[in-house]
Amino acid sequence: MRPLLTLRSLLFVPGDDEHKLMRAVHAPADALVIDWEDAVAPDRKAAARCDTMAFLASREVNAGVVLVRVNPIHSPEFAADISHVSQVHAEALVLSKVVSARDVQYAEERLNASGPQRDVWLFPVIESAAGLLNAWGIVNSSERVAALMFGAEDFCADTGITRGKEEIELLYARSAIVTAARAADRQVIDSPCLVFDNDRKVAKAALRARNLGFTGKLAIHPRQLGILNKSFSPRPEQIREAQRILAAFAASGEGVTAVDGAMVDEAVVKRARQILEMAKLPSPITD
Numbered sequence: 001m002r003p004l005l006t007l008r009s010l011l012f013v014p015g016d017d018e019h020k021l022m023r024a025v026h027a028p029a030d031a032l033v034i035d036w037e038d039a040v041a042p043d044r045k046a047a048a049r050c051d052t053m054a055f056l057a058s059r060e061v062n063a064g065v066v067l068v069r070v071n072p073i074h075s076p077e078f079a080a081d082i083s084h085v086s087q088v089h090a091e092a093l094v095l096s097k098v099v100s101a102r103d104v105q106y107a108e109e110r111l112n113a114s115g116p117q118r119d120v121w122l123f124p125v126i127e128s129a130a131g132l133l134n135a136w137g138i139v140n141s142s143e144r145v146a147a148l149m150f151g152a153e154d155f156c157a158d159t160g161i162t163r164g165k166e167e168i169e170l171l172y173a174r175s176a177i178v179t180a181a182r183a184a185d186r187q188v189i190d191s192p193c194l195v196f197d198n199d200r201k202v203a204k205a206a207l208r209a210r211n212l213g214f215t216g217k218l219a220i221h222p223r224q225l226g227i228l229n230k231s232f233s234p235r236p237e238q239i240r241e242a243q244r245i246l247a248a249f250a251a252s253g254e255g256v257t258a259v260d261g262a263m264v265d266e267a268v269v270k271r272a273r274q275i276l277e278m279a280k281l282p283s284p285i286t287d
Contacts, residue, residue: 004121004146007031008216008232009225014039015048021055027222031065037096045077049084069094073103082110092121099130101141108142126177127151128158135180147187150177178213190214196221206231234275242272
């Protein structure tokens with residue numbers, strides 16, 4: 001399969017809104033997520049598929065990364081969504097409301113039955129208590145799975161959670177999803193911040209996600225993208241510190257050394273290497 005880039009910022013765009021689709025072409029997003037699900041009214045689903053195909057056929061973003069969020073596999077729209085995928089030429093499908101590994105496998109079976117789809121990755125979204133409990137099985141359900149995504153809004157609705165300002169109520173869910181994705185060596189994308197006119201709140205949400213181990217975050221407005229790209233990229237001082245750690249460790253010739261009075265062992269070195277790799281974004285994920 002074609003390599004897929006490490007994605008820091010993923011911008012949702014309604015599939016039936018030509019104006020927003022054309023504006024999104026010039027947005028600094030690592031990926032566009034063209035939405036055929038929640039952002040599209042029930043009577044506009046067919047129009048969204050047609051508008052998306054027309055947009056991608058003439059797009060200036062052929063070198064970019066495009067994902068399509070399809071309707072849930074148990075919905076009446078899913079079969080039509082899958083039948084149009086081969087004409088869309090998206091790099092990946094976002095599978096909404098995934099509950100189990102079987103959901104992903106069913107989507108893959110339908111993809112295979114609809115024609116050659118070897119270049120299509122899958123991004124299952126965890127949006128329910130059942131999905132969270134099955135996250136490990138979901139992320140390992142197919143070689144096509146490139147990342148897990150978290151859908152906080154639907155997860156709260158499913159579980160009855162009421163979020164506070166710091167969203168501490170979602171800490172367990174987010175940590176569990178990150179752990180499953182990281183253990184499987186996959187990307188992990190956080191739910192979007194629904195506030196888009198307050199840069200401080202967006203930055204705070206992005207920092208929280210990054211510190212929890214997420215590799216990127218969804219966005220609902222182009223204004224959020226610069227903040228996300230910066231938040232999920234190493235800061236200059238982090239890069240310099242990582243370089244110092246690796247240089248000192250290599251010079252010591254031992255399994256443990258010290259930098260500025262702090263112990264440096266293999267775990268610290270591994271994190272330093274990760275920071276330098278992140279600084280080279282985009283970095284490919286291969287199958």
